[in-house]
Amino acid sequence: MGRAERWFVEANRAVVALALAAIFVIVFANVVLRYGFGWSLSWAEETARFLMVFGAFAGAGLALREGRLVEIDLFVALLPRRLRLALRWATVLAMGGFMAALLWLGIAFVEFGWSKETMATQIPRGVPYLALPIGAALFLVHLLLFAARYVQEGYLFADLPEEPAAAPEAR
Incomplete structure (x- = not known):
């Protein structure tokens, strides 16, 4: 993986992590309150x-890269x-x-929703709808950068060693 590709992957991971962290903080604060x-x-x-929804769409390309999307390959193999x-x-x-x-x-869809407001936050509906084109664009970039390795089944974590076996207990 080249430097620019590594930067792109890490930036995408950071965006997904920030979205998940924000969800945690918001929900936790709301429960406490x-x-x-x-x-x-x-x-x-x-x-x-x-x-x-944004985190799911933004993380889909990462899931492809890491071999975490559902794939039924019994007959393909x-x-x-x-x-x-x-x-x-x-x-x-495809x-x-x-x-x-x-x-x-x-x-x-974003253009369609831009003139309408969300119920609670009163922002244009097009803002949350941006998850669709942003997620699709991120997935396409991942796919373009990763297609040849995907075809060769070279997932990001495929070359990592498995977890070391636990040491035998002393008797």
């Missing part, structure tokens, strides 16, 4: 939901190598096509 003081944040549930590689390239094209469509339609 609600049950400890009888008062809650009116915007907490909506904001946490928006951040959760039985195919001859050349056919298996061709099928994986077809999968890359994923790319789907994410390109999601990017295109996500932009239209």
